[in-house]
Amino acid sequence: xxxxxxxxxxxxxxxxxxxxxxxxxxxxxxxxxxxxxxxxxxxxxxxxxxxxxxxxxxxxxxxxxxxxxxxxxxxxxxxxxxxxxxxxxxxxxxxxxxxxxxxxxxxxxxxxxxxxxxxxxxxxxxxxxxxxxxxxxxxxxxxxxxxxxxxxxxxxxxxxxxxxxxxxxxxxxxxxxxxxxxxxxxxxxxxxxxxxxxxxxxxxxxxxxxxxxxxxxxxxxxxxxxxxxxxxxxxxxxxxxxxxxxxxxxxxxxxxxxxxxxxxxxxxxxxxxxxxxxxxxxxxxxxxxxxxxxxxxxxxxxxxxxxxxxxxxxxxxxxxxxxxxxxxxxxxxxxxxxxxxxxxxxxxxxxxxxxxxxxxxxxxxxxxxxxxxxxxxxxxxxxxxxxxxxxxxxxxxxxxxxxxxxxxxx
Amino acid sequence: xxxxxxxxxxxxxxxxxxxxxxxxxxxxxxxxxxxxxxxxxxxxxxxxxxxxxxxxxxxxxxxxxxxxxxxxxxxxxxxxxxxxxxxxxxxxxxxxxxxxxxxxxxxxxxxxxxxxxxxxxxxxxxxxxxxxxxxxxxxxxxxxxxxxxxxxxxxxxxxxxxxxxxxxxxxxxxxxxxxxxxxxxxxxxxxxxxxxxxxxxxxxxxxxxxxxx
Numbered sequence: 039x040x041x042x043x044x045x046x047x048x049x050x051x052x053x054x055x056x057x058x059x060x061x062x063x064x065x066x067x068x069x070x071x072x073x074x075x076x077x078x079x080x081x082x083x084x085x086x087x088x089x090x091x092x093x094x095x096x097x098x099x100x101x102x103x104x105x106x107x108x109x110x111x112x113x114x115x116x117x118x119x120x121x122x123x124x125x126x127x128x129x130x131x132x133x134x135x136x137x138x139x140x141x142x143x144x145x146x147x148x149x150x151x152x153x154x155x156x157x158x159x160x161x162x163x164x165x166x167x168x169x170x171x172x173x174x175x176x177x178x179x180x181x182x183x184x185x186x187x188x189x190x191x192x193x194x195x196x197x198x199x200x201x202x203x204x205x206x207x208x209x210x211x212x213x214x215x216x217x218x219x220x221x222x223x224x225x226x227x228x229x230x231x232x233x234x235x236x237x238x239x240x241x242x243x244x245x246x247x248x249x250x251x252x253x254x255x256x257x258x259x260x261x262x263x264x265x266x267x268x269x270x271x272x273x274x275x276x277x278x279x280x281x282x283x284x285x286x287x288x289x290x291x292x293x294x295x296x297x298x299x300x301x302x303x304x305x306x307x308x309x310x311x312x313x314x315x316x317x318x319x320x321x322x323x324x325x326x327x328x329x330x331x332x333x334x335x336x337x338x339x340x341x342x343x344x345x346x347x348x349x350x351x352x353x354x355x356x357x358x359x360x361x362x363x364x365x366x367x368x369x370x371x372x373x374x375x376x377x378x379x380x381x382x383x384x385x386x387x388x389x390x391x392x393x394x395x396x397x398x399x400x401x402x403x404x405x406x407x408x409x410x411x412x413x414x415x416x417x418x419x420x421x422x423x424x425x426x427x428x429x430x431x432x433x434x435x436x437x438x439x440x441x442x443x444x445x446x447x448x
Numbered sequence: 449x450x451x452x453x454x455x456x457x458x459x460x461x462x463x464x465x466x467x468x469x470x471x472x473x474x475x476x477x478x479x480x481x482x483x484x485x486x487x488x489x490x491x492x493x494x495x496x497x498x499x500x501x502x503x504x505x506x507x508x509x510x511x512x513x514x515x516x517x518x519x520x521x522x523x524x525x526x527x528x529x530x531x532x533x534x535x536x537x538x539x540x541x542x543x544x545x546x547x548x549x550x551x552x553x554x555x556x557x558x559x560x561x562x563x564x565x566x567x568x569x570x571x572x573x574x575x576x577x578x579x580x581x582x583x584x585x586x587x588x589x590x591x592x593x594x595x596x597x598x599x600x601x602x603x604x605x606x607x608x609x610x611x612x613x614x615x616x617x618x619x620x621x622x623x624x625x626x627x628x629x630x631x632x633x634x635x636x637x638x639x640x641x642x643x644x645x646x647x648x649x650x651x652x653x654x655x656x657x658x659x660x661x
Binding site for chain 2: 301304305308309312315316321322324325326333334337338
């Protein structure tokens with residue numbers, strides 16, 4: 039069975055290489071026409087057209103190679119410019135355009151040779167098997183690549199043996215050739231390390247902007263809570279105390295009532311202040327560190343929670359710890375509210391530059407990452423720190439797993 | 449009562465001193481930081497101590513750790529812990545020795561002078577005073593308490609705060625006899641035989657602090 043699968047794979051690889059002629063022949067043609075095209079395009083706004091044709095061809099190869107590579111080849115960005123003059127120079131300077139042309143050379147020649155070689159390797163098998171039927175028509179000793187054939191036993195054993203050998207070689211050679219073609223396509227047509235870094239910078243700039251935005255929104259929320267809640271409560275309490283002061287002699291009973299009202303107001307303000315503080319940074323995190331805080335969080339839940347947190351050798355930035363704490367709190371609340379689970383597991387560990395937090399339960403699953411405000415909140419908070427959230431919640435009884443990875447300083 | 453206060457905020461410390469001396473207690477010493485607490489207590493041997501959870505130098509849970517250490521060195525020393533926020537883990541740690549004479553209150557409660565004074569006296573007499581907020585956190589979270597009837601939960605909640613039978617009876621407008629009947633049922637359901645060491649009321653509270661862990 040395994041041999042059969044390998045054989046099928048070998049055949050598929052050959053077909054892939056033969057189908058490669060679809061791009062190899064135009065590439066060869068392109069290589070031949072290129073000097074002419076460049077000559078015509080030089081100084082003439084025909085270059086974008088030429089580059090466009092080349093890009094169309096390489097895109098066909100990108101899609102084709104993706105099949106054998108198992109992953110897509112990302113297309114490099116085409117330089118865009120406002121006027122044809124600039125467009126001309128930016129195309130001439132673009133590494134991606136020159137790499138496309140480089141691929142045309144490689145694929146036009148190497149691709150063609152590889153395909154011919156691949157097909158020829160298959161043809162050796164019937165050629166060998168046919169030998170016993172006509173070897174005697176040739177002068178003795180003229181046939182056979184390595185050994186010469188003089189007798190009948192040789193004429194049967196040698197071709198059959200070599201055919202079998204070739205089949206074994208094919209099982210490994212053909213997939214290797216296909217991968218080779220995919221490999222140079224990837225190297226030449228994929229983004230360079232440089233462009234990958236540029237894309238990373240771009241995504242970091244974006245998440246940084248989102249983080250700043252989230253941070254700003256958080257500041258505004260805190261300001262609003264303090265301004266409209268706590269501050270207003272305190273003002274009204276002070277006002278009541280002022281009134282009580284005025285009435286103190288004339289109406290001691292009324293003054294006392296006002297003072298008691300003021301005290302209630304201050305107590306409410308204190309309660310609100312506590313909530314605001316908890317929202318910014320839970321005090322127990324400062325007291326006990328992440329490990330202690332998460333253990334406190336897990337203790338006394340309606341669902342038993344197993345906690346696995348090694349004492350860390352270093353601490354993450356406060357914002358990262360607060361986010362990790364928030365994720366555990368939110369996930370455990372979800373477990374209690376929705377999962378129907380009998381047990382939950384929390385693990386927090388340092389993986390190189392990352393802090394990985396995982397909360398798993400054995401409940402009914404089916405949590406919708408898009409639906410619940412809790413899960414959306416986790417995603418937002420984690421994304422703001424350039425972290426990754428993975429939510430696995432199928433309904434096949436494997437429960438729900440929420441896993442986040444937070445960068446913890448490099 | 450002779451008292452020791454550990455509180456780093458000068459305004460609050462003076463406020464507390466003023467309040468306590470007004471109602472007739474004597475503040476024999478004050479400690480301004482975590483490491484000072486235990487030596488001060490050992491030196492003055494007060495009737496009770498009032499400790500803030502967060503103290504210098506670390507502003508973490510120095511006060512709480514000092515309270516636990518002090519109880520080991522001076523068994524049965526009544527300690528009232530004040531905090532800006534309540535955390536049931538802390539309540540469980542404080543009550544862990546099961547001996548009573550422990551209080552854990554939000555700082556806000558100080559403003560209710562009479563209640564605060566009552567709580568302090570209860571703690572000094574070997575009882576408990578848990579902040580209603582801790583108790584409500586416990587009651588909303590705990591599953592093992594499902595076996596209790598609503599009335600028994602009410603009684604347990606008041607008992608956890610540290611009230612005695614007469615006060616519970618007055619609060620719930622029932623007779624003291626039925627209060628003791630409910631408490632007997634609670635002890636039974638939580639599996640607390642009468643012959644074990646330690647205050648059964650404290651242990652009932654502890655049981656439900658530790659339940660589900």
